[in-house]
Amino acid sequence: MPPADDPYALPPLAPARAAAIRRQLGLTTGQVAWAVAAYCGSPVHPDLVHAWEAGTIAPENDHVKALAAALWCSPADLVGEAATLAQCRTVAGLTVNETAAALGITRGQWEQAERRNHWRGTPAQTQALLRTLCPPPPCFVAACGKSAQLRVLLREAVTTWWPPYVGPLTRIVPLDPALLHHALERLHRAYQHWEGATGGPAHQAARAEARAADFLEHIDRHLWQHLREALNPADDPSRPTP
Template sequence: MPPTDDPYALPPLAPARAMAVRNRLGLTTGQVAWAVAAYCGTPVHPDLVHAWEAGTTTPENIHVKALAAALWCSPADLVGEATTLAQCRTVAGLTVNETVAALGITRSQWEKAERRNRWQGTPAQTQALLRTLCPPPPCFVAACGRTEQLRVLLREAVTTWWPTYVGPLTRIVPLDPAVLHHVLERLHLVYQRWEGATGGPAHQAAQAEVRAADFLEHIDHHLWHLLRETLNPAEDPSRPAP
């Protein structure tokens, strides 16, 4: 029997990624269903595998791990972006003991961090976290409890003189300042396009005003989307965008 499954440690399955791996191996859904059933010890119909790949049904973690075994890959190859510290650890293939040893913290400290999805380590421990677990920027910022601060800075940046905000933002989002400079400039230009359109004809101006307000409301989502485009231009499109 497979080990007891952790109900929250894996990101959700990325359907198109699972289908792409299966197609690359030349396997049918029936063959995959048979292998998944053998791993789990319970029957699995090919239609269920098809539903997973279509995104109409979300498999449980145990089925994602079974699917990975059937497709001769890591579960990390089949799932979307990690959104919690627990998911980052699992995607990295680390146990709790391996994680605490790498970060230099106690087991109880890490278990609390996973349970609350809140990171409060020292600067040295934070650098170890970034090296060891490689959390996606949105996950790291959320775990540090700084999402709202990020939104405030981004709104100020795109509506004023954005270059002065690159430094403050690098202290929140752990990325190369050159990357943030590039992305922040793009955000600024997009917002200015909508803002400039508010001076046109009444109907168009009203639409532009709504779009500009919506852009500011979801400014952090736009940041993450542009960062993914910049850092992973050839990334599998099945990875979900925020």
């Protein structure tokens, strides 16, 4: 199994999604196990497929590809959110050469971007990256080296008055400004709820203060969660099943 920090691996399997697709096809875990074994050329027990769907065992890349073949779908339909540029390319099913050509850069430049998970392209190249690889917002922001800047902006927005921060936020997160406007407003309300509760009885105030501090500490995670819910309201991990 590839190491957890392997940037060239597929994103982790989304167990609920894999199970849902199997059920939609009317297949048993035994039938899927047989198809995966035929694809891989080695035995696969139905209990292993059940463990993948339960999330107790993470399949290797080759098994994810075999599982996708067994379920008549793309590996991208079975995995969670990409966290690196290389994972975005893998999910998109593109080669290094194809990606470099689509972005208008050299193969060496793209290989370096993948190796460092760091993106520094021109505005036109960045737009091509967004169109070609569709990186999830957290992945894109991290690759651009703006995660720390985002956290500072969000903390200032929720602890003061949020509307002036919508513009700066849109320059970091490549999403519809109206969507970011709504997410920032929700974050502000959530933080102000806990901040306002710090003036109550001592035990309640201490709890509210701790919750407010934790909210600020993980403010970017709350943003991503709000955006995922807004973009995919019926999806549990990140994308709807086909």
